[in-house]
Amino acid sequence: MAKITTEQLLAVFGVLLTNVKGEEIDFETARLQENVIRDPEGAGKRFTNFLKSGCQFIIGELKSFLTKPFNPRKFIGEGWSVWRGPADGDGLSGEEDVDVRSLSLTEIETSALLFETCLKEGDSRITREEKLRRLKEKPEYIRLGGNVFLGLWLDYQANKENSILENLYRTKGIKFLDFFGLVLRNPNGYRSVLSLFRYDDGLWGWSYSWLDVGWHAGYPSALLAK
Numbered sequence: 001m002a003k004i005t006t007e008q009l010l011a012v013f014g015v016l017l018t019n020v021k022g023e024e025i026d027f028e029t030a031r032l033q034e035n036v037i038r039d040p041e042g043a044g045k046r047f048t049n050f051l052k053s054g055c056q057f058i059i060g061e062l063k064s065f066l067t068k069p070f071n072p073r074k075f076i077g078e079g080w081s082v083w084r085g086p087a088d089g090d091g092l093s094g095e096e097d098v099d100v101r102s103l104s105l106t107e108i109e110t111s112a113l114l115f116e117t118c119l120k121e122g123d124s125r126i127t128r129e130e131k132l133r134r135l136k137e138k139p140e141y142i143r144l145g146g147n148v149f150l151g152l153w154l155d156y157q158a159n160k161e162n163s164i165l166e167n168l169y170r171t172k173g174i175k176f177l178d179f180f181g182l183v184l185r186n187p188n189g190y191r192s193v194l195s196l197f198r199y200d201d202g203l204w205g206w207s208y209s210w211l212d213v214g215w216h217a218g219y220p221s222a223l224l225a226k
Contacts, residue, residue, distance in 0.1 A: 004051075012051065039175070046170060064109045065155045065164050070146025072184050076208070079187030087129060087211075091185040099143040099181035101226070108148065108224070110164055115174065115220035116141065128178075128193065128211040135180050135221060142224040145181030149194045149206070149222075152177075156196075156204050165196065165204050176219045178209060 004012075027033070036043040072080040085094025118126065118134040126134075135143055156163040168174040178195040186192060191211040198204050 046173070063164060063167065064107050065151050066107050067105050067147040067151040068154055070150045070182070072146070075146075075150070076184075077187075081185050083183040083185045083191055087191065091189060091191065097183035097191075098145055101142045102145040102148060102181040105142075105144075105148065105224070108151070110167065112224055113168075114141065114223040114225060115172070115177070116223050117220050127213065128209060129191075131221070132180050132183070132193075132211060135223075140226050142226055143181035144179050144222040144224060146179065146194060148181070149179045149196065152196060153206055163204075165198070169198055174220070177222045178219065180221050183211070184208060 025032075072082065081091075083091045083097040085091060085097075087097075116135065116138075118131045135141065152164055156165045160166070165174075168177075175198040176195065177197075178193050180193050182194065184192045184194070186208075192208040193211065195207050195209050196204060197207065
């Protein structure tokens with residue numbers, strides 16, 4: 001296989017630079033700051049694959065994954081539970097703070113996933129509680145919860161570079177997802193939600209994010225259309 005020469009590569013860049021319609025691109029909406037400027041290595045790998053495909057987007061076969069029932073005590077540890085009641089309560093009594101529509105999902109097609117930041121004009125950071133409030137004001141979206149989180153995590157454990165999460169990173173630049181369809185209560189009484197994120201070394205991990213502090217508003221939540 002003949003490697004591309006520097007002159008050929010510069011010629012390709014010249015054509016792209018001349019013909020890209022910059023007026024049709026929203027810098028913030030496209031998340032170019034996060035996905036290109038702050039992730040030059042990842043952007044380079046994705047652009048390399050783009051050039052290798054003849055400048056065609058090859059998404060590959062649409063995949064689906066199974067959700068799995070999520071038990072916070074078993075997955076995270078003793079003292080963890082689903083938050084009950086209002087946000088300003090103790091989390092121990094009342095209705096569970098979940099999107100019950102997520103619980104009814106058993107299988108999800110990857111192409112149906114939606115990603116919402118809840119940004120409004122002028123926002124750079126919002127608290128997670130504010131993000132949750134804004135999501136609840138959008139009943140047309142199903143806030144995906146622990147069962148979807150666990151399905152994605154187990155799929156990644158089994159398939160690694162061929163996993164749904166890696167496919168989302170390669171095709172959409174997704175490096176972080178939180179799951180506001182399930183609000184958790186930690187042993188000390190704090191509210192949090194689950195999240196999945198990609199390390200700089202290319203591996204994925206999971207965590208939980210407190211709801212009462214600020215958060216980078218550009219990180220998306222995983223949703224489905226109603």
